[in-house]
Amino acid sequence: MSLVVVGSVALDTVETPKGRADDAIGGAALYFSLAASFFTPVRMVGVVGADFPRDMLAELARRGVDLAGLEEAAGKTFRWSGRYHEDVNVRDTLHLDLGVFGDFRPKLPDSYRDSKYVFLANIDPVLQASVLDQLKAPGVVGCDTMNHWIAESRPALESLLTRVGMLVVNDEEARLLSGERNVVKAAAKILTMGPTSVLIKRGEYGVIQFAGDSVFAVPAYPLEDVTDPTGAGDCFAGGVMGELARSGDMSPRGLRRAIVYGSVMGSFVVEDFGPRRLLRLTREEVDARFRQFVSLTDCGGV
Amino acid sequence: MSLVVVGSVALDTVETPKGRADDAIGGAALYFSLAASFFTPVRMVGVVGADFPRDMLAELARRGVDLAGLEEAAGKTFRWSGRYHEDVNVRDTLHLDLGVFGDFRPKLPDSYRDSKYVFLANIDPVLQASVLDQLKAPGVVGCDTMNHWIAESRPALESLLTRVGMLVVNDEEARLLSGERNVVKAAAKILTMGPTSVLIKRGEYGVIQFAGDSVFAVPAYPLEDVTDPTGAGDCFAGGVMGELARSGDMSPRGLRRAIVYGSVMGSFVVEDFGPRRLLRLTREEVDARFRQFVSLTDCGGV
Numbered sequence: 383m384s385l386v387v388v389g390s391v392a393l394d395t396v397e398t399p400k401g402r403a404d405d406a407i408g409g410a411a412l413y414f415s416l417a418a419s420f421f422t423p424v425r426m427v428g429v430v431g432a433d434f435p436r437d438m439l440a441e442l443a444r445r446g447v448d449l450a451g452l453e454e455a456a457g458k459t460f461r462w463s464g465r466y467h468e469d470v471n472v473r474d475t476l477h478l479d480l481g482v483f484g485d486f487r488p489k490l491p492d493s494y495r496d497s498k499y500v501f502l503a504n505i506d507p508v509l510q511a512s513v514l515d516q517l518k519a520p521g522v523v524g525c526d527t528m529n530h531w532i533a534e535s536r537p538a539l540e541s542l543l544t545r546v547g548m549l550v551v552n553d554e555e556a557r558l559l560s561g562e563r564n565v566v567k568a569a570a571k572i573l574t575m576g577p578t579s580v581l582i583k584r585g586e587y588g589v590i591q592f593a594g595d596s597v598f599a600v601p602a603y604p605l606e607d608v609t610d611p612t613g614a615g616d617c618f619a620g621g622v623m624g625e626l627a628r629s630g631d632m633s634p635r636g637l638r639r640a641i642v643y644g645s646v647m648g649s650f651v652v653e654d655f656g657p658r659r660l661l662r663l664t665r666e667e668v669d670a671r672f673r674q675f676v677s678l679t680d681c682g683g684v
Numbered sequence: 685m686s687l688v689v690v691g692s693v694a695l696d697t698v699e700t701p702k703g704r705a706d707d708a709i710g711g712a713a714l715y716f717s718l719a720a721s722f723f724t725p726v727r728m729v730g731v732v733g734a735d736f737p738r739d740m741l742a743e744l745a746r747r748g749v750d751l752a753g754l755e756e757a758a759g760k761t762f763r764w765s766g767r768y769h770e771d772v773n774v775r776d777t778l779h780l781d782l783g784v785f786g787d788f789r790p791k792l793p794d795s796y797r798d799s800k801y802v803f804l805a806n807i808d809p810v811l812q813a814s815v816l817d818q819l820k821a822p823g824v825v826g827c828d829t830m831n832h833w834i835a836e837s838r839p840a841l842e843s844l845l846t847r848v849g850m851l852v853v854n855d856e857e858a859r860l861l862s863g864e865r866n867v868v869k870a871a872a873k874i875l876t877m878g879p880t881s882v883l884i885k886r887g888e889y890g891v892i893q894f895a896g897d898s899v900f901a902v903p904a905y906p907l908e909d910v911t912d913p914t915g916a917g918d919c920f921a922g923g924v925m926g927e928l929a930r931s932g933d934m935s936p937r938g939l940r941r942a943i944v945y946g947s948v949m950g951s952f953v954v955e956d957f958g959p960r961r962l963l964r965l966t967r968e969e970v971d972a973r974f975r976q977f978v979s980l981t982d983c984g985g986v
Contacts, residue, residue, distance in 0.1 A: 468865065563770065566908045587889040590906060599980050601901035604892060606868040638983040672986070678901050679981035681940040684974070 383521075384496060385627035387414045387620075388427040388488045388513045389503025391452065393434070394656060395463035395477075398470065400609045406656025407438045409460060410503035410526070413613035416660045417620030417647040419445040420668055421628040424620075425494045427451035427513065431459040431482045441661070450491040455482040470611050471585045490516040499627040501619060502546075504528050507539040514545055522632065524548040524623050525577075526615070532558045543576035550619050552583045565590065581622070581641065583615050591641055598638050601678060603649040603671065610655045614648040617660070621647030646671045686798060687929035689716045689922075690729040690790045690815045691805025691828075693754070695736070696958060697765035697779075700772065702911045708958025709740045711762060712805035712828065715915035718962045719922030719949040721747040722970055723930040726922075727796045729753035729815065733761040733784045743963070752793040757784040772913050773887045792818040801929040803921060804848075806830045809841040816847055824934065826850040826925050827879075828917070834860045845878035852921050854885045867892065883924070883943065885917050893943055900940050905951040905977060912957045916950040919962070923949030948973045 392409035396402060411428045418424045425448040430439075432454070443449055460483035463476045488509055498521040502510040507527065514520055525546040531539050532555060539559075543549065549572060557563055560571035565582060569592035572580045579593035588602040622644035629636055646668055653659045691713035697706050713730045720726045725748040732741075732754060745751055762785035765778045790811055800823040804812040809829065816822055827848040833841050834857060841861075845851065851874060859865055862873035867884060871894035874882045881895035890904040924946035931938055948970055955961045 564908060564910075566906045584889065587886065588901075588903065590903065597906055597980055598983070599890075599903035599906070600983075601890065601892065601903055601981075604868045604899055604901070606866060608866075635984045642983050676983065676986050678899055679903075680985075681900070681902075681944050681978065682937045683982075684978050 383422070383498045383627045383630055384425065385418060385422055385499040385501070385623055386425040386427060386451070386490070386494050386497035386517075387411050387418070387501040387503060387623075388510070389414065389505055389616075390460055390483055391426075391428040391430050391434070392460040392462055392483070394612060395461070396466070396610055396612055396655065397464070398466040398610050398655075399468050400607070401655070403610065403655035406658075407435065408462070408612060408656055410616045412442075413616035413651065413657065414501060414503055414620035414623075415442065415447045416445070416657055417617035417651070418624030418627070419447055420647070420663070420665060421621070421624030421643070423448060424624070425451055425497060427488045427490060427494070429453040429455050429482050429486045431455060431457045434459045448494075451489070451494055453489070455485075457482040459483075464612075466611060470608050473611075488513050488516075498522065499623055500524070501623045502526065503616065503619070504531075507531050507535050507542045511538070511542045511545070522547055522623075522626060524550060524619060526550045526619060527555065527559075529555055529558055540575060546577050548579045548581065549577040550581045550583065550615070550622075552585070552615070556580070556582050566592075579637065583618065589618065589641060589645060591637070593634070593637065596634055598641060600642055600645045600675065603645065603675060603678065605649065605652065608652045611652050612656065613651050617651040618644040618648035621645070642672060642675050643668070645675060685724070685800045685929045685932055686727065687720060687724055687801040687803070687925060688727040688729060688753070688792070688796050688799035688819075689713050689720070689803040689805060689925075690812070691716065691807055691918075692762055692785055693728075693730040693732050693736070694762040694764055694785070696914060697763070698768070698912055698914055698957060699766070700768040700912050700957075701770050702909070703957070705912065705957035708960075709737065710764070710914060710958055712918040714744075715918035715953065715959065716803060716805055716922035716925070717744065717749045718747070718959055719919035719953070720926030720929070721749055722949070722965070722967060723923070723926030723945070725750060726926070727753055727799060729790050729792060729796070731755040731757050731784050731788045733757060733759045736761045750795075753791070753796055755791070759784040761785075766914075768913060772910050775913070790815050790818075800824065801925055802826070803925045804828065805918065805921070806833075809833050809837050809844045813840070813844045813847070824849055824925075824928060826852060826921060828852045828921060829857065829861075831857055831860055842877060848879050850881045850883065851879040852883045852885065852917070852924075854887070854917070858882070858884050868894075881939065885920065891920065891943060891947060893939070895936070895939065898936055900943060902944055902947045902977065903980060905947065905973065905980065907951060907954065910954045913954050915953045915959065919953040920946040920950035923947070944974060944977050945970070947977060
């Protein structure tokens with residue numbers, strides 16, 4: 383089924399204890415699309431400047447990413463540079479230049495308006511809502527956000543959440559949004575705000591999903607080397623939504639399998655700088671790691 | 685099969701954000717024994733002073749804990765008092781009085797010497813080794829330790845580890861012992877030091893086991909309220925070793941199921957102060973939560 387994503391497209395410069403990468407293509411919508419493209423065609427909504435590498439756009443198109451909704455504006459692409467610490471859960475932003483992303487107003491081409499699956503990556507909740515307004519009949523709505531919007535745009539975010547099915551946030555965002563420190567209480571509170579499921583990302587400890595009375599936890603895949611954590615959360619979301627759009631299976635089991643596929647995609651992207659690992663990843667590797675994830679928690683059942 | 689544990693028996697005074705408890709019975713050997721007693725009889729080796737409540741000893745005996753190896757010395761029982769923060773992963777020790785535990789030299793009664801399953805709770809590695817020396821033919825040897833011994837008694841600890849099958853440590857201890865920050869590398873290093881499996885406890889994120897090429901992760905059970913984390917790690921070990929001694933199943937699957945039972949026991953004890961929750965726990969509740977743990981990670985297989 384048709385999947386659309388809206389969010390940032392960027393050029394990232396990253397330093398980690400393993401080295402550095404300059405002007406790597408990035409941004410939430412790009413990572414999401416790359417990951418989701420392993421499962422289903424993706425329609426991308428975003429904006430780039432004249433400096434965005436054209437060969438990378440061709441590469442995305444080759445992978446089934448529809449770029450009709452990618453605006454090419456006069457000016458510079460959103461640039462972010464950051465440094466990860468030895469503890470890769472901690473990062474500093476060194477430099478941020480919104481460029482053409484500062485004036486981004488998502489505009490969906492007519493060809494996108496029938497999309498049933500939609501992911502609203504982390505942007506202003508007012509803009510996220512405007513994307514939903516442009517869709518004829520969105521079915522499965524996933525959404526990310528961040529502390530900035532939770533603190534500064536709460537009314538718009540709360541209004542948006544009544545239209546969201548699946549919220550994807552990290553521990554800290556879940557706490558800030560709910561006012562609850564305990565993850566179970568935080569999730570219960572968020573589920574009263576609109577979403578029917580909330581996926582809480584816990585970095586190197588994995589993901590936990592709350593949906594109704596059901597709780598599902600996926601430990602992170604234990605990796606020997608994390609080269610660059612950039613994009614892990616977006617690739618997770620891309621794997622989840624991509625697999626859901628592919629299977630159309632919104633049953634508890636279908637959701638759980640999609641969350642494992644999301645975890646698989648997040649585990650791969652951190653193995654190299656920027657999107658490099660995804661660019662050389664095969665579908666066979668995805669399925670092999672899916673089986674490893676299943677084995678990771680397999681105790682033979684009850 | 686016969687299971688013996690050696691370690692501290694204490695009287696704990698604990699403050700947590702949920703309240704406080706004074707002079708609760710505690711100590712690693714006691715928590716271990718209480719948890720293991722749900723699966724198999726346990727032989728306890730430790731020391732208490734004249735101030736240890738006799739009715740609690742009777743309660744332990746009633747639960748199948750053999751106290752022939754519990755020395756009753758003139759003097760005071762080991763006392764610990766501590767305070768847990770809002771983030772219950774952080775605690776301060778307020779007061780520590782070793783009492784009769786300061787001169788503890790484990791002495792196994794003859795009736796214990798045929799024990800096949802042994803757990804060396806966190807004490808001086810020299811004393812841990814002396815327990816192994818007193819056993820005729822220990823089969824499955826589990827061992828805990830702490831930063832203090834890793835830093836101050838490394839030669840004795842390394843010598844001991846060559847005789848240990850299963851090491852149970854937390855994240856930080858695994859890092860200090862191995863000199864590796866990454867958990868996969870830390871585990872690989874530890875597996876070269878003697879143990880055939882290492883279980884790394886990650887507090888509210890659960891447990892991860894490395895054994896040969898096999899990795900097994902159990903997320904922590906998501907609890908709404910953690911009243912008092914004291915004893916969680918010891919109850920985890922008690923559940924693991926208790927179930928192994930009961931089943932005699934040291935296959936990968938048998939080990940994994942024992943680790944889930946350990947996680948079950950750890951998840952219960954934190955629900956109330958000291959050992960209170962365990963003292964009113966039923967075997968039916970244990971099995972019900974085991975099924976909940978299985979469901980927590982069940983994505984329907986490959």
